[in-house]
Amino acid sequence: MNDGHLHTPTGRMSVHRPQDYWYVACLSSELKSKPKSIRLWGSAIVLFRDQNGTPKALLDRCSHRNVPLSKGKCVEGHLQCPYHGWEFDGEGQCVKIPALEGESKQDKRKVPSFATCEQQGHIWIFAKANTEPNHQPFSFPHYQDSAYSHIPFQATFQGTMHANLENILDVPHTAFLHKGLFRGVERNLIQTEIRRFADRAECQYFGEPRPEGLLGKLLAPNGGAIEHFDRFILPSIAQVEYRLEDRNIVVSNCLTPISDTEVKMYTVVAVKVRVWTWLLKPLVLPFALRVVKQDQEMLDTQLACIEDFGGEAFNYTEVDVLGSSISRLLKRASQEAIPVSPIPTEQVAESVLRGQLWA
C-alpha cells in the first residue's frame, strides 16, 4: 500500500481506474491554510499549500505510525503529523522528527506524493503517485472569452464512473426520466452520428427540434434547428454542447471517482446567449438542481440494486448511444496511458457510426 497505488476491490461491476490522468481534487477556494483530505477511488489523499501557496498532495498517512496527516497542521509549508510531530514537505520527504538526534530524511520514511495543477479555479491532481505527468489537465472551453459567462456547479452522485458518465450523455433517459424538463410530449425520430477518437467520442444529433423549457428559450427564442453534441473525453469528462447561430452553451462535467461507486462532479457551464449575464445563474440553477436530483435518485437506486444482486447484468442497445464508447475508452485507459489531445478539432475520427432514436 506504501507505493501510492490506488485500488479497492469491487465485484462484477464496470469499474475502471484510469490512473495516468488528472482529476479535480477540489476548488481553489476550498484549500486555504489548513490541510484538506479528499478521496480518490477510496484512498485518502491530503492536500495542502506550501510556502509559495502552491498546492501539494500526499497520501494521507504518516509513514511512522499511520495517522492521517490531514489531522495535523501546516507548519512553514510542511505538513506536521499530530502524533509525534514528524514533518513532511510537498514531495513527501520527512524533513523533521522532533525526538530524533540526527538526520530525519530517509527513503523509507517518504510519503507517496501526487502531481498537482491549479488552473481556472480548480485544483487537479494526477492519480498515479510519484509520477511526472506527460500532459496537462482538461481546460474548460472559452474560459478567457469575455463573450461567455461561466457558471460553476458541483454535486455528488452514487454509482460507478461509467454509470454516471453514461447517464449524463444518455438522451433516451432525458426524454423519459426528465420528461417535461428537456422535451415536450411530442416525440421525434432523431438521427445520430457517433465519431470515435483515440481519447474521446462524440455524438452529433440531427433533426432535433429546439429543446423545451428554459434551455430552449435561452438558446433559440424564435425556434429553429439547433446543433447538439454529446462528448466523452478521457478520463472522466462528459460534455454537452448546444449551438444556434452565434449562441452557444457548453456544459463540461468533470467527474472525480471518490470511490469505485461514488463520484463528485465538477461542472462549468459556459454560456453565450442574448440574456443579461446576471440573470443567467438564477435562471439556470433551479433547472439544473431538479435534473440533478432526479438523476441522483435514479443512480442511487441503480447502485443499490446492482450491489444487492452482487454485480451488473446490463443489456446494450443501439439507442444507448455513447455507452459502449465510454466503456471501451475507460477500459483501454485503465490498461495504458492514452495521451489526451489538447486540440481535439484537428483529430481524425477512428470510426463513424450512424443511427437513430425516438426522443
Place this chain on the structure above:
Amino acid sequence: MNDGHLHTPTGRMSVHRPQDYWYVACLSSELKSKPKSIRLWGSAIVLFRDQNGTPKALLDRCSHRNVPLSKGKCVEGHLQCPYHGWEFDGEGQCVKIPALEGESKQDKRKVPSFATCEQQGHIWIFAKANTEPNHQPFSFPHYQDSAYSHIPFQATFQGTMHANLENILDVPHTAFLHKGLFRGVERNLIQTEIRRFADRAECQYFGEPRPEGLLGKLLAPNGGAIEHFDRFILPSIAQVEYRLEDRNIVVSNCLTPISDTEVKMYTVVAVKVRVWTWLLKPLVLPFALRVVKQDQEMLDTQLACIEDFGGEAFNYTEVDVLGSSISRLLKRASQEAIPVSPIPTEQVAESVLRGQLWA
C-alpha cells in the same frame, strides 16, 4: 445472476433452500394497483397484477440498466421501468423500449419470472424461476367448512428457517420459555410417537393433560384427555393440532425465507369450538402476541450468538422431538424436488419412533 437462481452465501449454519416449492409471497389484500417488492432468500422479487388482475412475479431488476422494476409502475398490465421506460409483461418479456425504432422483444432482454398462485387470501410464488410447478401450494385445512372460524396472523422472525420451524414445533421450550402461558407448574411425563413420511413428519403426544390457560379452556372446558399433533410439511409449514371430541384447533404456520436468517410467518388458525365466533379473535390474539414476542426475542438472541461465533454448534437430544426430522427433510428437499402429497392421511409412514419427555 440473470438466471433467477436465488442464493446467498451463509457460513456454517443449517441453511437450506428448497427451491422446487411454493412459498407465501404476500396476502391478496397487499397487492393492488402498485407493484410490490418482496424478498426470497435475499433476492428481490417484484409482484404486480396483469390486466386480468392475476398476480405476476418477476426478478426485481430491469434487464437494461439494473434498476428495480418495483420502483416503476403498472401500465396496462405491464411493468414499466422508471429509468428509460422499458416495459415487461407478466412472463418477463420486454414489450416496449420507448427510444427504440424496431422490435423490443429479445431473449436476452427477458427478466426471469416466477409462477404464482392466488388462493385462500394468500398469493404464493414458486421459488425456482422460469419453472412450471408440478404440484399445488399448501391448502389451509377446513377452509370451506362453515363449522370452522379462520383467524389469519403474520409475524417476522430472525433465524434460519430450520431454527424457526423447530421453535414452533418444540414442546420443551414451551414448558420453559412460555411457562404459565401453555402449561402450569405441575410437570408430566408425556409419551411421543414420531411418524416420518417422504414429504412430512408428525409427532403425536400421549398422556398430555389439558393445556393450561385460555387454549385449554376453549378446547376442553371440562378437562379430559386431548389429542395433540405437531407436523412439519415441506417446504416450510409447521402445523400444531389439538383435538377433543368434536372440538378442533389447527394452527398452520407457513414460513417464507426472506433471507437465509429471517422468515416471515403466514399463519391461519382454524378453530371449531363451542364459543361465539366473534369472541374468538379478541380472545386468541393477545395470547398469540405474547407467545410470538417471547419467541421473537429468543430467536433474535440465538441468531446474534450464532453469527457472533461464526456458525452453529448444536447438540441434539431425544427431547428435541421433531428437530432432526425437520433437518433431514429440508436437506433432502434442497437437493431434489420431493413431491408434496395432497392427501397426507393416506400416506404410510417410512418409520415410527417412540420416546418421552417432561412437560
Place this chain on the structure above:
Amino acid sequence: MNDGHLHTPTGRMSVHRPQDYWYVACLSSELKSKPKSIRLWGSAIVLFRDQNGTPKALLDRCSHRNVPLSKGKCVEGHLQCPYHGWEFDGEGQCVKIPALEGESKQDKRKVPSFATCEQQGHIWIFAKANTEPNHQPFSFPHYQDSAYSHIPFQATFQGTMHANLENILDVPHTAFLHKGLFRGVERNLIQTEIRRFADRAECQYFGEPRPEGLLGKLLAPNGGAIEHFDRFILPSIAQVEYRLEDRNIVVSNCLTPISDTEVKMYTVVAVKVRVWTWLLKPLVLPFALRVVKQDQEMLDTQLACIEDFGGEAFNYTEVDVLGSSISRLLKRASQEAIPVSPIPTEQVAESVLRGQLWA
C-alpha cells in the same frame, strides 16, 4: 468453535493473541448475583459466581441451541439457559435438562470454561479454555503497604494491544501530543537504557529533569533529578514508575483485548508522596482524564487510518524506545507459553541497549 479457542481474522496488523496468560475480566464489584458478559479477542465469555461466591467463567453460548448463557440467570450456583432451561456448573458441565428423563451430564454437552482468580479487587481470567494455569496473575505493587495510596482507573481504547502498549510507554509522543501536560517548552537530550528479559522489557531514562505540572510538583516539590522507568510485562502490562528519594509513583496499566482492535485498560496508580491521601484522587484524576482523552482520540484516528488502508505500514526508529521489544515479546508469547517471573528484580537481562532522545 466448541474448543474455546479464541480467534478473529484480522488483516495485516500487529495483532497478537498470547493465550496462556491472565487478563483482567472485570472489577470484583462488577460481578454480583447476575451473570455478566465480557469479550476477549471478540469472543463472548460469561462470568458468574458459584454458591461459594467464587467467580466462574464459561464460553457464553449454550451447548444445546447456542443461546448466550449470560441472558439467563444464576440458580443455586449454576447458570441456567433462558431457552430450554439447561443448567451448567462452574466447570461447564451440564447438570440439568428439564425435559429429559435421564442423565444430563455428557462430554459433548460441556461448555468450555476458563480459570479465574479474584485478587486486589479485580477478577482475572486465563485466556486459554479448559486449562490449568501454571502461574499467578500480575500483582499490583505495594498493594499491602500502608505508606501507599492506590487509585484505580479504567478506560477503553481503540487500536491493537500493541498500538496501545506502545502508546503508553512512548516518551516522544508525550512531549508532542501531551505538550504542556508532562513537559515544558524546553527540550532535553535524555539518555536511555533498555533492558530485555524473557518475560518483560524495561527502559530507564537518565538526565530527565523533573516533570512539569502536577506530577512533577507531587514528586519533586523542590526539583532535583528523578528516576524514571517504563516497563512492559507479558502479556499486556504497561508500567510507568517515577522515584525521588522516598517518594514513589507506580502506574500499572493492565490491558484486556476486548477485540483485536479494542482494549480495556485496568489501571492502579500506587502513590507514596508527602500529600494528604484524600487530596490525591481529585488532584490526579483530572490530569489523567485529559491525557487519556488525547490518547483515545489519537488511537481512534490511527486505527481508522490503518483499517482504511487495509493494514499497517509502520516505520521504526531508535526513539520508539520500547516499541520493538513489545512486538518481539508479544509475538513470542503468542507462539509459546513464556512463564512470567514473580520476582522480576532477581532476573538477569538478556540484553542491554543504550540510546538517547529529545524530550
